[in-house]
Amino acid sequence: MEPPRGVLSSIWNFICFLPYFIGLLLLGTIKGIIFCPLICLTMTFGNLAIILGLWPVHCVWTYYSIFCSKQLGPILKLVLFVCMPIPLIIWPVVGIVGSIVGGAAFGFLSPIYATFDAVGEGKSNEFFHCFYDGTWSTIKGSFTTIRDFADVCFHSYFSYMADLRQESPDGKYHEIRLLHIPGAVIAGVLCFLVDMPMISLIALYKSPYMLFKGWHRLFHDLIGREGPFLETICVPFAGLAIILWPLAVAGAVLGSIASSIFLGAYAGVVVYQESSFWMGLRYIVASISIYDEYSNDILDMREGSCFPRLQYSTKNDDVEPNPPHEASFSAPTPSHETSFSKRSSFSKNPPTRATSFKNAILELTPLELLDGLFNECQHQGERLVYEGLITSQDIEDAKSGKGTGVLTIGLPAYCLLQSLLNSVKANSVGILLNDGKTELTSTNRPKDTVFDWFLNPLLIIKDQIKAENLTVAEEDYLGKLVLLSGNPDRLKNAYIGSPPESERKRAELDALARRLRGITRSASRYPTFRRRFDALARMLSEDLAKKNVRSDSVNGSQKVERSKSAFIVRIFSQKSFKNGKSNRRSDVESQQDMRDVEIES
Numbered sequence: 001m002e003p004p005r006g007v008l009s010s011i012w013n014f015i016c017f018l019p020y021f022i023g024l025l026l027l028g029t030i031k032g033i034i035f036c037p038l039i040c041l042t043m044t045f046g047n048l049a050i051i052l053g054l055w056p057v058h059c060v061w062t063y064y065s066i067f068c069s070k071q072l073g074p075i076l077k078l079v080l081f082v083c084m085p086i087p088l089i090i091w092p093v094v095g096i097v098g099s100i101v102g103g104a105a106f107g108f109l110s111p112i113y114a115t116f117d118a119v120g121e122g123k124s125n126e127f128f129h130c131f132y133d134g135t136w137s138t139i140k141g142s143f144t145t146i147r148d149f150a151d152v153c154f155h156s157y158f159s160y161m162a163d164l165r166q167e168s169p170d171g172k173y174h175e176i177r178l179l180h181i182p183g184a185v186i187a188g189v190l191c192f193l194v195d196m197p198m199i200s201l202i203a204l205y206k207s208p209y210m211l212f213k214g215w216h217r218l219f220h221d222l223i224g225r226e227g228p229f230l231e232t233i234c235v236p237f238a239g240l241a242i243i244l245w246p247l248a249v250a251g252a253v254l255g256s257i258a259s260s261i262f263l264g265a266y267a268g269v270v271v272y273q274e275s276s277f278w279m280g281l282r283y284i285v286a287s288i289s290i291y292d293e294y295s296n297d298i299l300d301m302r303e304g305s306c307f308p309r310l311q312y313s314t315k316n317d318d319v320e321p322n323p324p325h326e327a328s329f330s331a332p333t334p335s336h337e338t339s340f341s342k343r344s345s346f347s348k349n350p351p352t353r354a355t356s357f358k359n360a361i362l363e364l365t366p367l368e369l370l371d372g373l374f375n376e377c378q379h380q381g382e383r384l385v386y387e388g389l390i391t392s393q394d395i396e397d398a399k400s401g402k403g404t405g406v407l408t409i410g411l412p413a414y415c416l417l418q419s420l421l422n423s424v425k426a427n428s429v430g431i432l433l434n435d436g437k438t439e440l441t442s443t444n445r446p447k448d449t450v451f452d453w454f455l456n457p458l459l460i461i462k463d464q465i466k467a468e469n470l471t472v473a474e475e476d477y478l479g480k481l482v483l484l485s486g487n488p489d490r491l492k493n494a495y496i497g498s499p500p501e502s503e504r505k506r507a508e509l510d511a512l513a514r515r516l517r518g519i520t521r522s523a524s525r526y527p528t529f530r531r532r533f534d535a536l537a538r539m540l541s542e543d544l545a546k547k548n549v550r551s552d553s554v555n556g557s558q559k560v561e562r563s564k565s566a567f568i569v570r571i572f573s574q575k576s577f578k579n580g581k582s583n584r585r586s587d588v589e590s591q592q593d594m595r596d597v598e599i600e601s
Helices: 007-068 074-083 086-115 126-132 135-167 179-223 232-275 279-297 344-348 366-387 391-398 406-425 449-468 472-484 489-495 501-525 529-578 586-598
Strands: none
Touching: 007 074, 007 086, 007 126, 007 135, 074 086, 074 179, 086 135, 086 232, 086 501, 135 529, 179 232, 179 449, 232 279, 366 529, 391 406, 406 449, 406 472, 406 501, 406 529, 449 501, 472 489, 472 501
């Protein structure tokens, strides 16, 4: 919809909408108050049972994996043996507290968001959905969260431990330098003692500016119907942001205080990496400047910092120090531009805030991409089951969790490979998804750092596949190699096509298959993957059962037809070559023979 023109029209539109918004907010709040205790208790006791039930297993298996690890040196193993009780003791406490806070937040906020979403554009029977949405869906969401948490604590944990026990590809192991541990610990403690109060003071000093600037921007957009208030579906959420903005500011201050712990502890890493306690002391001063510059950038304040930015790393040429005599609130010169400073062109030409969602670039979410991956896994899995590359044993092993990876890792990796091959053939800049229409690029990718860990390696693999210039036979060979590499016996016995004649190309294809399976194995450890995979395994099992039933019925009908044909041929042969002997048989006897054959079939 077009935003209203004129100040009076905007104010009148706001006044008319205000009671409607307040009514939805009150209704959602009432539902949130009702469901908050129930959801909080459900998630707390569910996660508590998982944490306490698996805690003895986690303790024993963690020590066993560290002891058997081929990637850790003897001194590092000894240090881990001594320090490991601390995280193992803290883990139940953190898990229980997080379950209580997360359960309360989810139980209260989910009904509110569902109430506002029920009156969005294109929704039918809005009155019913205002009361119903956010009730049963919140309860199901809590059980889904518990299921995903259980999968992470069980399947993902044992997968990480299995990788820890394996030997690294280069045959080397990690070791620790004991001489630098005391200095690193002292530097980390000193940096924490300095950063905690200083960062807290900086955050509290800038919080009023963040509060009033956020309100100014939101009210300006509300009156002018710009920014988040441009589209009708976003107006309730943007209005809720005005009310809850002080909570967001308080959360930002608490987050800054919490970040000082990790920012201070990094001084120990600097001392260990640089083998210099002096560099750790320089980092203590530079860390305050880093936070100050970063907060100025977030709040759109003047660039620079009053604190000096000392150089604390000899291996990083990008870190430029700010001399003490140049420390001021003025923006740094181009020669001393920091990593957190913004481009001058961006500040001179800021993007417009009135961009409509109808004309915006479609941004994909990780859940949408995961849904697309599993839809393609179902499509490709049905085809591979029909071709016999995926057997019933593969499905049963995957269900029991003891499979060799043909279905758990091989099938998703195979689907990723098909997507990369389609992207190469379409000469796509990014990755062409399996629907053939959507292209995943750096513009519409999910704004998530974790997602970059998977997207960037896939883009590199796509470029490598493009450089290989594979033939159709080589593409088929690579696909089956990706699918069956987890089971050497299947890979040896199954016909996967003729490998390339060049040993160099065979090695390159093997490396591509290992990397794709490695990326898929890492993705399989994240929440929701195991739950969706179990549903996929059930579907493929049902499809395989239907295929076997159809095959048995077809084979049975073919056997009956062959028996009938053989009987008819025998009768006519007797009539042709026995000169009348077959004519002595009566029609009744012939019909009886026919019935006997049908019964036998």
